[in-house]
Amino acid sequence: LLRALGLKVIQKNGIEADDFIASYTKKCTNDGYDVVIISNDSDMHQLVQSPTIRKDVKxxxxxxxxxxxxxxxxxxxxxxxxxxSPAFHSEIRALCGDHWGKASGIPGGLPVKSALALLNEYGSLPRLLRNLKQLQDQALGQRLMNAISSVELSYRMSKLKDNLPLPVAPSAFDILLPLQLDPDVLYNFLGPAGMAKVFETPRNKNGKFNKKSHVLLPTEDVSEEVEQELDKWFEAFTNGKEYK
Known part of the structure; x- marks a missing residue:
C-alpha cells in the first residue's frame, strides 16, 4: 500500500523496524524537524519529546x-x-510491569516512584543491575537479583536503538502532494472492493469535509479547506491534544 502511494519503504534483514524508526527520529529531530510516529506500540513512548518541556532537545x-x-x-x-522522563519508559516497565502484560515487573512489585529514584541515582537500568549489592535496601536488592534475567529480557525487548546507520537519507522521504497513486499496485493490494472505497468522495452526506479519512487523488488540488484541516492536525500533535 505504501508503495502504491509512492512512499519510500525501507527493509533490511536482521533490523527491527522499530529501531529504524528510532534512528530516523533522532536524526530528523537533530536536524530541526518535528516527527509524528504512527503506531499503536507503546514502545514508541520512549521517543516522544517536547522542546517546551526539555530545553536540551530539538x-x-x-x-x-x-x-x-x-x-x-x-x-x-x-x-x-x-x-x-520518556527515556526511562523501557526501564520503568521492566522494573514495575505494565497494564498490557508485556512486562511483569519484579515479583512483589515496585512503585514507579521507587524505580525512578533508583534510575535517577544510577543513570540507567544496566548500571543499576550491575550495582545491586550497593543498594541500601538489601531486600529490594535481593528481589532484583532474583528477577534479573526477566528484567533484562524485558528491557532488551522494548529498548529501542537510535544509532543505526541510515541506509537512506531522510530527504529521500519527501512527500509530494497530491500523492501520485499507482492504480495497478493499489488494485493488486486492495482488490475491486477496496479500490472503490479508496476512491469514494472525501465528503460526508452533508457535503462537509470528512476528517476521519481523506485521500488526495492525483487530479485533486489541495483546497483551502483541506489546508485548514491540516493546520489543525499539526497544531494538535505539537500540543499533544486529540485532533477533533
Whole structure:
C-alpha cells in the first residue's frame, strides 16, 4: 500500500523496524524537524519529546495511535511515568510491569516512584543491575537479583536503538502532494472492493469535509479547506491534544 502511494519503504534483514524508526527520529529531530510516529506500540513512548518541556532537545516527537485516534506527547508520558522522563519508559516497565502484560515487573512489585529514584541515582537500568549489592535496601536488592534475567529480557525487548546507520537519507522521504497513486499496485493490494472505497468522495452526506479519512487523488488540488484541516492536525500533535 505504501508503495502504491509512492512512499519510500525501507527493509533490511536482521533490523527491527522499530529501531529504524528510532534512528530516523533522532536524526530528523537533530536536524530541526518535528516527527509524528504512527503506531499503536507503546514502545514508541520512549521517543516522544517536547522542546517546551526539555530545553536540551530539538523538535517535537509525538506518537499517533490510529486505533484510538489520539496523540501521545511528552506531557502524557510523564504523567503515566509519574514525572519520569520518556527515556526511562523501557526501564520503568521492566522494573514495575505494565497494564498490557508485556512486562511483569519484579515479583512483589515496585512503585514507579521507587524505580525512578533508583534510575535517577544510577543513570540507567544496566548500571543499576550491575550495582545491586550497593543498594541500601538489601531486600529490594535481593528481589532484583532474583528477577534479573526477566528484567533484562524485558528491557532488551522494548529498548529501542537510535544509532543505526541510515541506509537512506531522510530527504529521500519527501512527500509530494497530491500523492501520485499507482492504480495497478493499489488494485493488486486492495482488490475491486477496496479500490472503490479508496476512491469514494472525501465528503460526508452533508457535503462537509470528512476528517476521519481523506485521500488526495492525483487530479485533486489541495483546497483551502483541506489546508485548514491540516493546520489543525499539526497544531494538535505539537500540543499533544486529540485532533477533533
Amino acid at each position: 523538535g517535537h516527537v509525538v506518537v499517533y495511535k490510529p486505533t484510538r485516534g489520539v496523540f501521545v506527547a511528552e506531557k502524557q508520558v510523564r504523567k503515566y511515568l509519574q514525572g519520569g
